[in-house]
Amino acid sequence: MNEREHVRGWKKQTDNKFLNMYEADAVDINGNSFSYYFATRRKDGELMCQTGKLWAEGAVFYALLKDDPSKILLVRQYRYPVNNYVYELPAGLIDEGETAWQAAVREIKEETGMDFEPFTDYPDCLKRPFIQSQGMADECDITVYGYATGKPSVEGNEATEDIEVIIADKEKVKKILSEGLVTIRAEYLLMQFLKSNPDNPFEFLNI
Numbered sequence: 138m139n140e141r142e143h144v145r146g147w148k149k150q151t152d153n154k155f156l157n158m159y160e161a162d163a164v165d166i167n168g169n170s171f172s173y174y175f176a177t178r179r180k181d182g183e184l185m186c187q188t189g190k191l192w193a194e195g196a197v198f199y200a201l202l203k204d205d206p207s208k209i210l211l212v213r214q215y216r217y218p219v220n221n222y223v224y225e226l227p228a229g230l231i232d233e234g235e236t237a238w239q240a241a242v243r244e245i246k247e248e249t250g251m252d253f254e255p256f257t258d259y260p261d262c263l264k265r266p267f268i269q270s271q272g273m274a275d276e277c278d279i280t281v282y283g284y285a286t287g288k289p290s291v292e293g294n295e296a297t298e299d300i301e302v303i304i305a306d307k308e309k310v311k312k313i314l315s316e317g318l319v320t321i322r323a324e325y326l327l328m329q330f331l332k333s334n335p336d337n338p339f340e341f342l343n344i
Contacts (some may be wrong), residue, residue: 145170149181161186176274178230185275193266193279196237197228198245199326200253203284206338208306209330210249210285211313211323215299224303224319226326228278237264237279242291249302250290255283269322280326282339307331 148157156176163173176179177184178194185191198211224334231237233314237254245253257264259282264294266277289302306315310327313319319327 141166142168142172144186147184147186150174154281159184178276185277189321191266191268191277193231193237193277195228195230195276196240196244196279196281197226197322197326198241199226199280199282199330200241200245200285201249201283201330201338202253202304203286206284206333206335208304209310210245210251211303211305211328212301212318213250213301220319222299222301224313224323226319226320226323231279237281241281241283246287248291248298248300249285249295250283251287251302253280253283253285256339258341259280260344263342264344269275280322282342 145162145164147162148160150160156178158174158176161173161175163171165171178196183190198210202208202210210293211224212227213224227245227248229240229248231240231242235243240256241255242253243250251311264279267277268275268277272274278293289304291298291302293301294295303309308332310331314324315326320342332341334340
């Protein structure tokens, strides 16, 4: 495909603390301008469309119970955009100076009360950031894998977080996928979980 002009500029539309809207002066395949709107967590000048840089702002955590890898750690969390509770894998933003694996330990403790031990014995190509919600945002995330131990608790949650911690076996996961509101990245990872062997639960990472 030939390279062509896609965007002539960007204009910030909002000035919020955590998330902002931008308007792109976009160019269609006929050379005509049109407005394209997208959201970003990044600061002006650091947007992916401005720099081309791929870096992870957040991470999603695939945590199996260490003493029973046939069970997985999930959360059911209220989400304002859909005005309902959604089944998800635990996830969170990566603080400045943190690695995704350090963020996983911190976030899982805060969100679920459990301890987390990262599993890292898999190819580096799966440890890099990947883009999500590409039609409406430039957010990039890393998936972190590992084992959870301890007792679930929501005592560390903030007042703005309405979370139920769920330990699910495969039958529970099938029911959730059949009947619940589920994020699409949870769907994809739970499909891997359903096919996994507890004796080698991360075998699917050996690509």
